[in-house]
Amino acid sequence: MTTAAPKNIDSAALTALPKAELHLHIEGTLEPELILALAARNGITLPFPTLETLREQYEFSDLQSFLNLYYANMAVLISEADFADMTRAYLARAKESGVRHVEIMFDPQAHVARGVELSTAVNGIAAALASSEAEFGISTGLIAAFLRDESEESALAVLEALLHMRAPIMGIGLDSAEVGNPPSKFVRLYQRAKEAGLHLVAHAGEEGPPSYVEDALDLLGVERIDHGIRAVEDKFLIKRLVTEQVPLTVCPLSNVRLRAVDTLAAHPLPQMIEAGLNVCVSSDDPAYFGGYVGANFAALVAEFAWDAATVETLARNSIRSSFASAERKSELLADLAAWSDTHG
Numbered sequence: 001m002t003t004a005a006p007k008n009i010d011s012a013a014l015t016a017l018p019k020a021e022l023h024l025h026i027e028g029t030l031e032p033e034l035i036l037a038l039a040a041r042n043g044i045t046l047p048f049p050t051l052e053t054l055r056e057q058y059e060f061s062d063l064q065s066f067l068n069l070y071y072a073n074m075a076v077l078i079s080e081a082d083f084a085d086m087t088r089a090y091l092a093r094a095k096e097s098g099v100r101h102v103e104i105m106f107d108p109q110a111h112v113a114r115g116v117e118l119s120t121a122v123n124g125i126a127a128a129l130a131s132s133e134a135e136f137g138i139s140t141g142l143i144a145a146f147l148r149d150e151s152e153e154s155a156l157a158v159l160e161a162l163l164h165m166r167a168p169i170m171g172i173g174l175d176s177a178e179v180g181n182p183p184s185k186f187v188r189l190y191q192r193a194k195e196a197g198l199h200l201v202a203h204a205g206e207e208g209p210p211s212y213v214e215d216a217l218d219l220l221g222v223e224r225i226d227h228g229i230r231a232v233e234d235k236f237l238i239k240r241l242v243t244e245q246v247p248l249t250v251c252p253l254s255n256v257r258l259r260a261v262d263t264l265a266a267h268p269l270p271q272m273i274e275a276g277l278n279v280c281v282s283s284d285d286p287a288y289f290g291g292y293v294g295a296n297f298a299a300l301v302a303e304f305a306w307d308a309a310t311v312e313t314l315a316r317n318s319i320r321s322s323f324a325s326a327e328r329k330s331e332l333l334a335d336l337a338a339w340s341d342t343h344g
């Protein structure tokens with residue numbers, strides 16, 4: 001018997017790969033063109049009012065330097081239509097990347113702090129998500145992410161408001177400036193969300209130490225870790241993450257642009273796959289970091305010369321680690337098996 005040589009993974013095959021995107025900040029999908037269009041629609045003057053001057057700002061030295069621009073650009077989001085247009089634009093691009101299921105994070109506190117009603121943000125995003133399956137073939141879920149550089153009281157107040165208005169959220173997350181804002185600050189928030197039946201995720205180990213990953217699991221009870229790349233610094237933690245198969249949503253282009261790693265070649269993802277960790281690939285803030293999830297896969301395949309089996313594993317992990325219904329997961333896994341028959 002001869003073994004067939006692995007086929008090359010071309011861009012059409014990567015696009016066709018059925019995948020779930022589990023780490024995506026919807027405000028991080030605002031492309032410069034849309035920022036300027038929304039600014040014009042709302043009569044807002046931005047500090048960088050042209051495409052050229054705005055684009056010049058997209059050089060980051062760390063997470064905080066990115067967050068400064070990310071929060072400043074949110075000023076253009078005023079009406080439900082703005083939130084809906086941003087979300088629909090993302091879904092259209094996600095479809096081009098072969099995304100079949102997405103769990104979208106949004107930052108409710110960042111909008112409330114600007115004087116935008118919570119219902120405006122929630123209803124606008126939800127309106128676009130409501131037609132996503134029919135329009136784009138993408139099933140969706142919404143996750144309210146809380147700002148870890150704000151107080152737990154502020155997060156609790158916004159969570160209560162979301163529950164009171166019966167916002168269509170499936171879970172909560174924790175994002176923004178990580179170092180100095182450990183998971184231990186948010187124990188009551190996560191307890192409350194758990195009581196309310198919500199799924200629990202948190203960013204940990206992006207810039208923060210491996211102990212934040214451990215604390216997110218032990219103190220907050222999260223089901224998934226967003227990023228988690230610094231876990232590789234602690235071999236005992238890696239062993240635990242492998243044993244428990246904790247999902248890690250890794251965002252390679254983000255890590256390079258925010259200098260969490262020096263280069264894509266130096267990214268720990270191959271080592272993480274090799275160790276048997278339950279990793280998947282996501283885009284984080286694709287309008288800021290040089291590409292949607294398809295571009296992340298393409299860059300990885302170009303850098304590491306991966307075969308079909310490796311990208312299939314990453315896609316399978318993303319589907320299995322999602323909070324999609326059991327039926328939806330089976331459907332996507334069947335599509336993945338069909339992809340493998342063609343491309344494997």
Ligand code: HPA
Pocket residue numbers: 025028063070175176177203206254284285
């Ligand atoms: O990459 C990120 N890290 C932390 N907080 C964030 N908020 C939006 N994007 C990010």
Ligand SMILES: [Zn+2]
Pocket residue numbers: 023024025175203226284
């Ligand atoms: Zn993120």
